[in-house]
Amino acid sequence: MAHDIPRRILHIHFGKEGGAERFFVSLCQSMAEAGVEQRFLIRPGRSWANQVRALGNVKEANYPRLAPVRALLQRWVDRQVSDWQPDAVVAWMPKAATLLPKAEGPARLVRLGDYPRHIKHFQRADCMIGNTPGVQARLQELGWDRPIEIISNFPREGEANPDAVSFDLPEGCFVLSAAGRFVELKGFATLIRAMAQVEGTALCLVGDGEQRAELEALAKDLNVADRLQITGWVNRPLDWVAKSNAVCVTSSHEVLGNVVLEAWLCGVPVISTPAPGPKWLIEDGETGLLLPDFSCDALAVGIKRLMEDQELTARLIANGTKKLEKHFSKKGITDSYFRLIRAHRGGYS
Template sequence: MRILLVMGAGGEGGAETFFTQLALALHRAGVETQAVIGPNEQRFSTLRSNGIETLVLPFRQILDFKTKPGLKARIKQYHPDVVLTFMNRASKLCPKGDFLHVARLGGYYKLKNYKNCDHLIGNTKDIVRYLDQAGWPEGRAHHVPNFASVDRDALPVSRAELDTPEDVPLIVSLGRLHENKAFDILLQAAKLENRPYIWIAGEGPLRVELEQMARDLDVAHRVRFLGWRNDRGALLATADFCVFPSRFEPFGSVMIEAWAMKCPLITTRTAGPLEIATADKDALMVPVDDAEAMAVAMTRVIDEKGLAEGLVKAGWDSYEKAYTEEACVQNYIDLFTRLLAEREQVFR
């Protein structure tokens, strides 16, 4: 089986990270894999240094005369069995051809960009339900969850290097600095529960606003904005617990990364966490936009004897059951194998 993975987004985020990790995981599993990506030097270097032939194309929004013919030429040259596209632009620009075109969706996207696809993959059951309800053809939407793409052997980050005392509770929170991730609620909760230090790893349009908010709430001395980080495993290995405060979250890769790193988890009652987690078992779950409830949950993890240990044990069990790299890759291989066989029957 030959698979070509395609993603036009050049930035950093959850989908971009998973694209890279899935390409590497398929390659490690012995699947013949190539990639086509938008400009991103680090992603290109990571893929190429791990033996994945990678083509960079512009994927610009306007006046782009290179991407579509370049992608078509690479497909003709590589002759893949499956082209797996990520996000809108790559899916829209992918030409039709003698291959199975599957797009992977990590959100509730408009289907106009996916009309040329043969099948769609949603990383939650709720996304698959959305696709069915939006009119996508029956039997052509499939559920394959993500895996936790963290280095489980990572050593903890030095607290001293980030001006954080060794004897204080430490929260790590990861995600794009965007309204949907609700870091404003985390900062408000830190005002109410004033013991933890907080490391926020991520970048985005709200950084300046959030830094100012931390100063206004008088919590800036306990908050560290780390920017985009690729050492999420090491950060979670350092944390006493992880807080995932999103107000909108289709999946929630941070959750399964916390479970994989045996880090107690607090999250919100959004679509992804409600589907994946079990409240008060593998995560404490609080209402969206409720800083007071989040602060109470933080206090519970710090003070309630045995709670953190119980969350870690149940979280690890949830991770091992469904979110390991091996399980995810096998799910993709099994799905592609079945769909290719069905396609061959149709064209006989």
């Protein structure tokens, strides 16, 4: 109903590139579709800047470490609150929370997609939002005694089109895919080693990052360079996910695991390490394969299992789709944000 929807939201976001930022853009687009006016304070030079610029006014600024400079940016935020009168100010991650307005009126929310180290940045927040129960538990361990809501993510909307892309890989291979920034905690080196152990497989890595040269060198050393394709950053990563035979999540640290949701959306079975987020999302053997540990040997066993068991693959796909529709829909997640804003705004004028 129209009266349940906020009129205006100001977002403060100093994130970089990756799955968390993809969800931020998707949520803002969903809010815009519901008729919400939005404004944004974001870091300069983001690849997704034009996507949010299409939704509302954007101010670009780096997070100021010096207090006098930070005070100037705080004045800008406070002026937006007094002149534009948003129903909510949403800070995305801890640094942004330091710029929440002192004045009461808008709902002052902090959305966390990782475990905080402390709570000193959150003193102006009316409510915290965690995307998994693990984030909620961490806040409580740190002594947070004000409201916390668990609102998870939904995968990027838009039907994936596997016919729009083509693999540059040996024909007839069982193609694995994985997506994200190429950093050590994502475990892509482990995935390359596992792929090398399983004959008839190939790997498409969707993303880029500081470890790219290292990963390419590893594939060459293992004599599987011809079985590895790296797309770089792409506008439609789900096309590549949907094109693959299985999605692998190999992170040693993953608070949620957007790729799990994206695999369910694309109807592709998912194999994951027992990182906290995927462990919360996946019911082993029903909505995905949850590995017993983080080793390449365990991953290779999981890959072989999927290759050999078509009945298992069909069950994982069907159950993953059902779980996505029930718990992680675009409308359900967006409405949860609206309900939270309404609860902490105290009604709209």
